[in-house]
Amino acid sequence: MKSDRGDIELAGVCKSFDGVTNVVDGVNLRIADGAYCCFIGPSGCGKTTILRMIAGHEDPTAGEIVIGGQNVVGLAPVQRRTAMMFQSYALFPHLTVRENIAFALRVRGMSKADRLRAADAMIEKVRLTQFADRLPAQLSGGQQQRVALARAAITEPRVLLLDEPLSALDEQLRVQMRQELRRMQQDLGITFVHVTHTQLEAIALADLVVVMEQGRIKQAGAAREVYAHPHDRYVAEFMGGQNVLSGRVEKVNGVSFTLAQAAPSGIEVPLQARSTVSVGDKVDIAVRRDDVVLVRSGKELPPGCTNSLPSRVLAIEYQGYFVKVMLDTVPDDAFVAYVPEKTFFADPFTVGDVVMATWATGSALPLA
């Protein structure tokens, strides 16, 4: 209770519900005080379980959870000074907005006048003053979300845990509430841990994005780091925006290696400083979809592009500021090019066209 710091450290945290399989399997992570951290992964990857363990609604089978320098395993949520915002909000249906928000103060024994004053201040902060006397059922989804946020924030927790806070909202509202969450986090200056399965949400909000698969952390880092430099095929495919190609290494020449692929001359990939590849290895590489340039066959490749993969256009989707062109470049994996709208419509392709897919050689990224 002494520390006001909301930095979180997970050390070897495991959770098993049946004693056989670990839903969370040896998670190590450090979240800085005042950071916005997003856990992201498909359903069943253990992200919500981690959140619930940090919140104190679930005990880890093994490992330590340290908040502000204090091991909190076994402590009640109040003692941890965490607060949780539940998926679908879990507002008390029989209490008004004001009573919902004042609930935590009420059970802490604060006098009625004091707690209603504090609740009203919080209600103003989330701009719900005119709805203070309504029941949750009389509010829209976005308003309910703000009540839930206010209810969690009123105890001045050092960590706020959000379980898929935006999943119950429609698309437009989600984008709007996303900003509100970020603004709230900066206002309060506390650590937010947010669980989501939407990539866009994670990279738009988080200082620290944690990608999970089957109870393990696949990659944790800044949003841009995780999106632009995925460690492996899983993260690349999950975060999206990348084409993943795989093949065997044909040649290694100090600065780059060549991947045997559909391309007649193979694919040239720059060597990362840390990676060691030898001939015959099976390697995945990632090429950003917006790095892919499509050239009509027979035409000159742009400067810096040495690889060219002959492809047929399978489908075209107009996305507004870019056009999504799906190609049959590689036999098993999807290969997509995001072509800027203006470039595309200067010389539009149609389905069935044969094109050369290419990219600046230096931009391809070998994956672990």
Place this chain on the structure above:
Amino acid sequence: MQPGPSSAPSLAQTTSRANLAGWLYVSPLVLVLVPFFVAPILVVLAASFFATDGFGGLTPGFTLASYVEVLHSALTLKLYLATIKFTVLTWVFTLIIGFFVAYFLVFHVRNQLLAIGLFLLCTVPFWTSNIIRMISWIPLLGKEGLINQALLGAGVIRQPLEVLLFSDLAVVIAHVHQLTIFMIVPIFNSMARIDKKLIEAAIDAGASRFDIMRLIVVPMSKSGIALGTIFVVSIVMGDFFVVKVMSGGGSASVVSAFYEDVGVLQYPTAAASAVLLTLVLVAIVSLILRTVDIRHEITR
């Protein structure tokens, strides 16, 4: 759409067909309610205004004599007080037991199958008749019953407790035994619909177990409590048999009085008492419904 003489009758025809369909929908309920509910009530109501020749013969007419007699009798007040005493005591105990049994089943039994099993266990006493259930109290509560034997054996008492059987206590025990299930079922029902996330949210806010019960579970089980209360109150107030058997004839309820009246062929006074009791019950039930909007809570 051409206005012609043919369109008017066809419109009337469709309306009458719709009416017919509507009547068909309600007919099963009407067929049950009219002969078994409306008709008897009307008969009793009519009888309460009739005069009697004192030998069971009724003279059709309109007289308030029976009501005057019932209302002027000191016995009426005494019986109402006795009945209300039984009702309140039974209500309090069934509510406490029913609430906690339902609470335990809903919030503490994790295994759904076990919860259903335990729930069925609550209904075991109902597999046998009411009379058997009451008789079975005698070997337990009687002068030489199990409880007295045990207490004597343990040296807690020297004389067997007489108050256990054939007393007001026994009446309340039998009522509670019979009616607790009527509390458990509706309260269980409304509790089962409380989202478990709400309990977690309350824990997260720092609520103690007692806070959760007081601030979340009780208010959200209101409709179940109200429904159970209606069942228990109306059954206890309408009972004379349990009172008669379990008190050994020492106590009586409102209904006992008109049972006696019927026995001595005083139909109009019996009918007037019945109408009066019905009015009292209607008043109580509507009071309960005013405090808890059951229909709103159930459709929520």
